[in-house]
Amino acid sequence: MAQQAYMADTDNGGPGPERRGARFRRLFSGWRGDRGVWRRGLVTAAVALALAAVMAAHAQIPNTIGNLGSLTETFLPWFGLLVPVLLLVALLRKSLTALIALVLPATVWCNLFGGLLFDKTGPGGDLMVATHNVNADNADPEGTARAVAASGADILALEELKASAVPTYEKALAPTYRHHAVVGTVGLWSKYPMGEVRAVDILLGWKRAMRATVTTPDGPVAVYVAHLPSVRVKLEAGFTARQRDKSADALGEAIADETLPRKILLGDLNGTMNDRSLNAVTSQMRSSQGAAGNGFGFSWPASFPMARIDQILVTGVEPRSSWTLPATGSDHLPLAARLTLHPDGS
Template sequence: MAQQAYVTDTDNGGTRSERPHPGFRRLFSRPAAGRWGDGGVWRRGVLVAAAGVLLALVMLAHSRIPNAVGNLGSLTETFLPWLGLLVLVLLVLALVRRSVTALVAVLVPAVVWLTLFGGLLTDKTAPGGDLTVVTHNVNADNSDPSGTARDVAASGADVVALEELTAAAVPTYEKALASAYPHHAVVGTVGLWSKHPMTGVEDVDIKLGWKRAMRATVTTPAGQVAVYVAHLPSVRVKLEAGFTARQRDKSADALGEAIAGERLTRVVLLGDLNGTMNDRALNAVTSQMRSTQGAAGSGFGFSWPASFPMARIDQIMVKGVEPESSWTLPRTGSDHLPVAARVRVDTTAS
């Protein structure tokens, strides 16, 4: 407890009296930030209010943030959902400042965030579907490929796509998955395992100079599906260069062009795209396909890094088939989480 300071007065009768020091009264007589009932609640918190409006503008106009300098736009879009944490910070500051102006202003980015991502907070999963698919970046440095393969197979998926395969690890994955998946193909550093027959396996040129994408026709009981597997180039955040993603962007355009030319009407894309659905750089792909997580998932479905997932860069996307459910699988020996979805190939079925 603070100790009061006193001053001593001597009256004309020679008696002494003490009273609190006036500086002490000024310091402790009212809260530094003011009271909710005084007129200052509208004048205080101007900076917090301005920050709230700015945050709302960033979320609303993220597509207009230029990529010319360090791909700042794509970087913002990669972690766009996390801007919701800034809304909470501003709310706390508004309460600390006891500012009605700030509180009202903070409602603006809160509404914008809910408009953009509120739908992901609801459970859109549904029963049914006739094909379960899984994609997993297994990590080239994975120390337990056999365990990873067993974990993925335990999901019961009909089709499994693996990315970041090394030549040394491929035989291990082939052996571990052979009993559950009689059909498989590996092209470069990506592979596809299926319980159903596969034909038309071919490399997909994504302008890298080495093979990191493939296509195959999987003949399911409900009909043929063109399945693409892709591992787009990694992106980096560097102080001197910003968000470096030029090669990823070029490969995304090539992948989108290949999918646009697909002859089958039912298409499933599995892979590590090193980008989120919000990232404009993936527009060549995202503009023509649906994300199973957005359409039939529950939550954000973040897949990377596995230790503390912050972004959904591993994607399952479809066109011509109906997503019924989407989820992430438990962590394996990789730095990514496996991503799974169940889709309905026979869209005429009720």
């Protein structure tokens, strides 16, 4: 028995393949003349408007209760996933009201994060930097060290260095980097000479931040390495980050007082660029990922990255490209960036 071919009428009335426009019109053909398309989906429309309000006014969400504002800002990009979900509900409910309401959250999300959907990486860059929270419980520090060294970075920052593992990292990185310094639980390795190394007090009582002058072929650069305190999400206390916030303010003051015009901050800040609590730092520095990255560049957790809490931030330096490196034995992904050093640090 011969198979019957199903064809749709073409514009001139003859048979032909069904066009995409015809399928679209057929999808909404049952809505014509249905007055319920305006009455149905009011709850979906209300949710869409509330979603738009949260994203547009996230800076107004108070931190007084469980640091709710910072928690929202940390995962703000993921709010966009609610838009296609609500779109599907609106289509199933045959609600024009909901569809129109959805334009608002879609527009707000695109305004906030649409630029990150495009590849802004460019050629060039005379300095490559990388940073990695290696995780104190890393079972393979030697393999992790070899992996990040293989990236080709000229300057490499490591955070969460366990004292007993430091000799392993030093030995594995020695063939690639002639200069290095470790201060507390953070360290800096460089192919270029380093000097003026000192701890940066971020009000913790122990050392988790440092500063060094790296003398590149294009002149000196102030390089900061920092591992800000961890944040916690608890049922009884919400998003607790008071110590992280104090340390961020102290780090911001140290960077603001820096006399060299070219500054690079590498490290785990335990917060995203959207988190208002990092304003003391982020207000005076540019994100390499935001300026010259491809996508969101989420770095944590390595098994399923949901946030970029590891950062490469710069001042007086032009980012050319920024990306995440392959996973190592850590629960964070390493980050890398290529930078161009302005002669005068402007």
